[in-house]
Amino acid sequence: MWETLYDDFWDKLVRFCCRMTRDEDRAEDLAQETFLRALGHQDLLSTLSAPQLKSWLFETAHNLFCDSVRRSAKEQELLEQFAPPPGEEPADNTALSAMGQVELASLLAHLADSDRALFTLRYDAGYTAAELARITGQPAATIRTRLHRIRKTLQDSLEEE
Numbered sequence: 001m002w003e004t005l006y007d008d009f010w011d012k013l014v015r016f017c018c019r020m021t022r023d024e025d026r027a028e029d030l031a032q033e034t035f036l037r038a039l040g041h042q043d044l045l046s047t048l049s050a051p052q053l054k055s056w057l058f059e060t061a062h063n064l065f066c067d068s069v070r071r072s073a074k075e076q077e078l079l080e081q082f083a084p085p086p087g088e089e090p091a092d093n094t095a096l097s098a099m100g101q102v103e104l105a106s107l108l109a110h111l112a113d114s115d116r117a118l119f120t121l122r123y124d125a126g127y128t129a130a131e132l133a134r135i136t137g138q139p140a141a142t143i144r145t146r147l148h149r150i151r152k153t154l155q156d157s158l159e160e161e
Helices: 002-021 024-039 050-082 094-108 113-123 129-136 140-160
Strands: none
Touching (some): 024 050, 024 129, 024 140, 094 113, 129 140
């Protein structure tokens, strides 16, 4: 079943995802995530006809894309909330800026070295999850999951203080 599913729909799904993401690498990641999701729903998919399978795959890809857009917006919101944009340090109070840097360093100290590096590369250097995946050799979905857990750890640390 999986070989047929892959042979029949992989190229079409990647093209569909490419139209949504406008990025071939992200499109392939999204298609891969869709097929991974399909693996988790084997019982359901085995009962569907070919047109229903196609519909399920494309709808799942669309939903995953919408989720990633929402997640990106939330990440950006959190980034703007917790770190000022580069070059927009408080001009009238450099002590406040220095204090913010100390607080940020203190928060990041709660993280493991690998998590701190990943967080810094994503939010300070501006690498995308796909780029970080190529750098680390991990799937982009794993990178996004790790970033989510890192943000949650930082949020919990903020609430404790």
